[in-house]
Amino acid sequence: MQIFKSENKKSNALPLLAVATFGLNVLSLLLLIFNGSMLQQLGRQLAPQSLVQLVDGRVITGDPEQNLERQPETIRRFVGESMSLMLTWSQQQPPTTVWEISSQLVANDFKEKLKSQLINLNPDRQFENVNRGSENVLVIQKISQPIKISNGRWKVEMFANQLTFTSYDKLGKSISFNKQILIKAINEPATSLPNAPLPLHFAVYRLGEARLEISNVCEIQDKNCSGNSNQALP
Template sequence: MLFNQNNKKNNFLPVFVVATFGLNVLTILLLMFHQSMLKRLSGQLPQSLVQLVDGRAITIGSQENLERNPETIRRFVGETMTMMFTWSDKQPPQIVWQATSELLSGDMRRKFEVETTQGIPKGVLANPGGNAESLLLIRRISQPEKIADGQWQLEIVANRLIFAGYNSKDGEAIPFNKKILIRALDTQAISIPNVENPLYSAIYRLNEARLEIANICDIQQKKCP
């Protein structure tokens, strides 16, 4: 009788080992299947829910981090150039330049600072309280031409109007016809806006597009280097 009980136990042990091994194999196969599904899902761009200002909600497809809508690029260029060349005695050119230069790449700032002061009377730069004003009138901004991943080139045709002195009614027109190279950024360059100054707040909102001006060339050049 004792022999039969030991025999039954010995017969059960191989069955238990085989069942355990089969369960482990099944678990490994399920993990491999889940891993392959996660890889396929990670390769797909999910849709995002966006709430508009008027309360409507829309679902949009995600884009690559370096992709930008053409109208977003044109708006960025137009508003950046307008703010950069629009100043008055209440908001002198030095303050405007200090704020708007953050929308340029680091190696571009010193080069373009000369462009912003071109045509400004020396007396205005030395004494900004002389009722001088500057305004940029944009005539045309071309559609962006993609030249590389996250880089575009477009043209802007405009006139700078500079009014100097209390008796100046007709502004001096300076042509501003340029090719502009735009580069996409991975992160927003300006982190904390100066809420006390509306100019800084406007620049912060504009920088939310995560774009920067990488170069500015004469419009006659085929491409900005």
């Protein structure tokens, strides 16, 4: 009889032990899920979003990744659209306004030299005063594949012409703009939006999401073109 009671007690304890073990496992699982979510939220707070490069050259923001690499199409698209913005003017969109906005895409130590280079493109000094009815448009024929100079730095060759049209000259005049353009990657976007942005602000801001900037522009035949902007102009 005593043996029977002892075995009965053991059999009654087994379900309780199973329930307790299951409860502990569930509690441990809940703690792991909670800790994982807390770590994920902390990681999002400590690390800013970074860019994601798409195949067609467009960029979007995504999870952080410290990287100075850029896809060739991202670089070519940045060069083409940046230079087109800088060299497309009209009376409604004067070059001084265009430069003020688009120069955010240029390295700080190169801005003045590039501005002088753009002013000297047109002997009529239309950079300061665009004539009524005149328009300037940059037409790009070709942008070469980027050549990597060093980590986060590239060089491309751009073959283009700036066309100037007036109300008296519908055929327009062409000024050659064949250049070597040096690009470097930056960690943070250099562009920002003002309180009352113009369409050009949005275009420049979108380009700035690529986290690239123009660091030098040299003549196409310059064999010594480097990242040193002091060599860009004679």
